Amino acid sequence: MGAPQTRAREIEPADFEQELRHGANVVVLDTRAPDAVAAWRVDPGAARFVNVTEDAIAQDPEAALADLPEGVPVRVICNAGNQSLRVTEAIADRVADARSVRGGMLAWSRLLVESELALPTPTQVTQFRREARGCLSYLVVSGAEALVVDPAPDVEQYVARAEALGARIAHVVDTHVHADHLSGARELAARTGAALHLSEESLARGVSYAEKVQPIRHGDVVPLGSARIEVVGLPGHTTDMTGLLVDGVALIGGDSLFADSVARPDLQAGDEGADEAARVLHRSLAERVGALGDDVTLLPCHYAGGRLTGPIAPTLGEVRAAVPELSLDEDAFVERVLSGMPPRPTNYLSIIGVNLGEDLPTDDAARLEVGANNCAARADWGLACR
Numbered sequence: 561m562g563a564p565q566t567r568a569r570e571i572e573p574a575d576f577e578q579e580l581r582h583g584a585n586v587v588v589l590d591t592r593a594p595d596a597v598a599a600w601r602v603d604p605g606a607a608r609f610v611n612v613t614e615d616a617i618a619q620d621p622e623a624a625l626a627d628l629p630e631g632v633p634v635r636v637i638c639n640a641g642n643q644s645l646r647v648t649e650a651i652a653d654r655v656a657d658a659r660s661v662r663g664g665m666l667a668w669s670r671l672l673v674e675s676e677l678a679l680p681t682p683t684q685v686t687q688f689r690r691e692a693r694g695c696l697s698y699l700v701v702s703g704a705e706a707l708v709v710d711p712a713p714d715v716e717q718y719v720a721r722a723e724a725l726g727a728r729i730a731h732v733v734d735t736h737v738h739a740d741h742l743s744g745a746r747e748l749a750a751r752t753g754a755a756l757h758l759s760e761e762s763l764a765r766g767v768s769y770a771e772k773v774q775p776i777r778h779g780d781v782v783p784l785g786s787a788r789i790e791v792v793g794l795p796g797h798t799t800d801m802t803g804l805l806v807d808g809v810a811l812i813g814g815d816s817l818f819a820d821s822v823a824r825p826d827l828q829a830g831d832e833g834a835d836e837a838a839r840v841l842h843r844s845l846a847e848r849v850g851a852l853g854d855d856v857t858l859l860p861c862h863y864a865g866g867r868l869t870g871p872i873a874p875t876l877g878e879v880r881a882a883v884p885e886l887s888l889d890e891d892a893f894v895e896r897v898l899s900g901m902p903p904r905p906t907n908y909l910s911i912i913g914v915n916l917g918e919d920l921p922t923d924d925a926a927r928l929e930v931g932a933n934n935c936a937a938r939a940d941w942g943l944a945c946r
Contacts (some may be wrong), residue, residue, distance in 0.1 A: 567924065569648045569649065569652065569658065569659055570641075570645065570648075570659055570660050570661070570662060571635060571647065571659040571660070571661055571662065571663070572662055572749065572765055572932060573661055573662060573663055573667040573668040573670075573671055573908075575622050575806070576635055576637075576661050576668065577668065577832065577904070578708045579607075579635070580602070580603070580604060580605045580607055580867070581605065581867060582811075583605060583606045583607075583889050584607065584633075584742040585631050585632055585633070585634050586608075586612065586632065586633045586634065586636070586709055587607065587608045587609075587610055587628055587629065587633070587634045588602055588604045588607050588608070588609045588635050588637065589610050589611075589612060589634050589635065589636045589637070589647070589652045590609065590610070590611045590612075590637050590638070590641050591611075591612065591613055591614050591617075591636060591637070591638045591644055591647050592603065592611070592613070592638055592639060592643075592665075593613060594611055594613075594892075596619070596639070597611045597634075598855065599666075599906075599932065600665070601927075602665070602668065602692075602875075603691075603867050604639060605693075605862070605867065606807060607635075607792075608632075609655070610627055610628065611623045612625070612923060613640075613672055614646065614647050614905060616646055617650060618650070619652070621650070621651070621654070623800065625651065625654060628655065628911070630663050631657070632660070632834065633655075633657035633659070634651070634657070634658040634659070635658075635659055635661055636648045636651075636658060636659065636660045636661065637660075637661040637664055637665060637668070637758070638664045638665050639664050639666060639927075640664045641661060641662050641663045641664035641666075641667065641830065642662060642664075643664075643924060644660040644661060644664060644891060645660040648660040648662070648666075662821050665930070666927065666929065666930070667693075668692055669690065669692035669693050669929060669930075670690065670692075670712065670713065670714050670928070670929075671690065671691070671839055672688045672689065672690060672697075672712060672714070672717050672718070673689045673868075674686055674687070674689075674721060675687045675689070675871035676871075676875055677810075677857075677871055679806070679807075679809055679810050679857060680809050681719035681787075681806065681807040681809050681810075682702070682786070682787075683699040683700060683701065683702045683784075683785075683786075683787040683807050683900055684700070684702075684725060685698060685699070685700050685701075685806065685810065685821060685859070686699040686701075687859065687871040687872070687873070688712065688717065688718070688931040689863075689868065689869050689871075690712055690741075691843065691865060691866060691868060691871075693740075693741060693865060693929065693933055694859060694862050694863045694864055694865030694866075694867065695710075695860070695861070695862060695933060696861045696863065696872065696935050697709060697710040697711050697717055697718075697739050697860060697861065698710070698812055698841045698859060699721050699722060700787065700789065700804075700806060700812075701722065701725050701727045701740075701785075701849060702784065702785025702786055703727070703785030704728060705727055705728060705730040705731075705785045706722040706727040706729045706730060706784075707729070707730065707732070707782065707789065708722075708723070708731070708732060708733070708748060709727055709731050709733045709734075709735065709746075709752075709804060709812050709861070710733070710735055710738070710743070710814070710861050710868065711732065711743065711744035711745055711748045712741070712743075712744050713741075713742045713743070713744045713747070713929075714744065714746045715747050715748040715751060716853075717887055718748060718788070719751065719752065723825045724850075728752070729748065729752040729754045730754050730755065731747070731754055731757060731929075732745045732748050732749045732754045732755070732756050732757065733754075733757045733776070733782070734757075734758055734762070734805065734810070734915075735766070735801060735802050735804075735814030735815065735861060736762060736797070736798045736800045736801045736802060736814055736815065737758075737762055737765055737798065737800060737828075737913065737915050737916060738863075738912075738915050739827040739828070739904075739905055739911055739912050739932040739935075740905040740908060740911065740929075740934065740935055741911065741929055742911060742914055742915065742928065742929060743915045743931065746769065746772070748754060749772070750780075755774045756773050756774065756943075757770055757773065757776045757782065758773050758775060758776070758800070759775065759776055759777065759791075759793070759800045759802040760774075760775045760776070760777050760802035761776055761781050761793075761795070761799045762800040762802075764799070764800070764850070765799070765800060765828075765916065766829050766916055767917055767919030768916060768918070771918045773922065774918055774929055776791045776802065776934055777791065777793070778791055778792060778793030778802075782842040787806065788805075788806075788807050789804050789805070789806060790804065790805040790808075790938055791803075791804060791858075792804065792805050792848055793844070794812065794813065794814060794816040794817075794820050794843045794844045794845075794849070795840050795841070795864060796823060796825055796837055796838065796840045796841020796842070796843075796845070797815045797816055797823035797824065797825060797827070797828075797837075797841060797935070798827065798852075799815050799828060799872060800815060801815060801816050801817060801823075801844075801903060804865045806859075807856075808856075809856060809857060809859075810856065810857040810859055810873075811849070811852060811856055811858055811859065811862050811876070812859045812861070813849070813858055813859065813861065814860075814861050814895055815860075815861055815862055815935050816841070816844060816845065816849070817845060817849060817860065817870055817879065817881070817883070817886075818860045818862055818863060818883050818936055819842075819860055819862075819863060819874045819878075819879060819882065820856065820864075820879075820883060821883060821936035822841065822845065822883060822885045822886070822897060822934060822936065822937055823841060823884075823895070823896060823935060824901050824902075824935060824936060824937040825838040825840075825841050825925075825937070826904070827839035827897075827904060827905075827935070828912075833892060834898055836899065838893065838894040838898075839894055839895045841890075841897070842890045842893045842894065843890075845886060849876070853876070854875060854876050854877030854878055854880065855875055855876075855877065856875065856903050857873050857874070857876075857920050858873070858874055858875070858877055858879050858908070859873060859877055861871060861905065862933055862935045862938070864938070865872055865933070867906070873901055874939070884896075885897065885937075890913065895920070896937075897937040898937075900937075901937050902936075903934060903935055904934065905930075905934045905935070906930050907928040907929075910928050910931070911928050914928070
């Protein structure tokens with residue numbers, strides 16, 4: 561009898577997200593500590609958001625729950641879904657429809673939203689957004705072949721989308737060794753038999769699974785049906801940052817340039833190497849991105865996060881107008897970039913280690929992926945991840 565009752569008091573993350581996306585009249589009750597909530601929380605949309613800890617509810621439930629409006633369904637969320645389930649059980653006699661979000665913030669953060677891009681080329685490109693974390697990935701299809709760029713850890717949706725388009729995933733590319741999220745590239749390549757590509761610079765960073773990688777370098781062309789997928793080296797954020805130019809009309813830029821900011825240069829280089837890395841980034845943006853026309857579409861691999869109604873796909877002309885750093889000379893660029901970077905992503909060293917091929921931590925690897933991605937060189941950028 562216990563299991564059915566527990567399931568009745570849970571809601572799947574996808575269903576919870578749909579409620580918020582469509583403006584359902586619910587209350588989001590976050591039971592995490594206030595500092596964790598301040599750093600990273602659900603975007604409630606039109607719903608009411610309340611932060612009350614489990615301890616506060618246990619000590620004085622009447623006072624702790626006084627702000628909950630009567631008769632409104634409550635969705636309880638914590639980090640991994642355990643604490644919230646206990647709270648849901650505890651308040652069941654006070655709230656008619658209280659449900660715990662299964663898997664908590666960790667499960668909610670892994671949801672992917674698809675958007676088909678309208679580009680002036682027969683090549684089909686789908687953008688996948690992890691809106692909770694601001695991560696962007698791409699499926700590129702030409703004929704019966706597909707390529708996936710920067711896949712998220714849960715890879716099933718890429719496989720399903722490719723199949724729906726009548727294509728087989730033939731190539732998987734990680735633009736660099738990620739510091740803010742776990743890569744699904746190895747799993748997706750193993751699942752589909754696709755070629756796994758990293759840049760030669762990524763291999764030089766000590767990737768332990770190098771024998772499974774078909775390395776790529778600046779100027780290479782990745783074969784994909786009738787499309788032209790040209791490799792563009794864009795070092796600066798990291799030494800191995802690599803972009804892909806799709807048919808000359810769209811640049812999948814990795815973490816080099818975003819719609820409203822440039823990349824931070826210190827996640828690999830550290831404080832001591834950030835100045836030189838910023839100079840390398842300036843050269844990449846000025847020379848390689850700068851050589852592309854204003855009408856080329858930028859497809860970044862991050863944004864600040866949050867619920868969107870469509871894809872992020874500005875033209876480079878729009879980006880140049882929105883990002884003042886792109887008009888600065890090298891010294892001014894470096895000073896601006898280094899002057900106010902946000903905190904580094906939570907657990908970034910451990911995430912880098914896992915993506916290099918180190919053994920997974922003993923606890924759930926998904927727990928490494930908490931907080932905003934903070935990959936941009938703007939102090940307020942990651943704060944929008946809510």
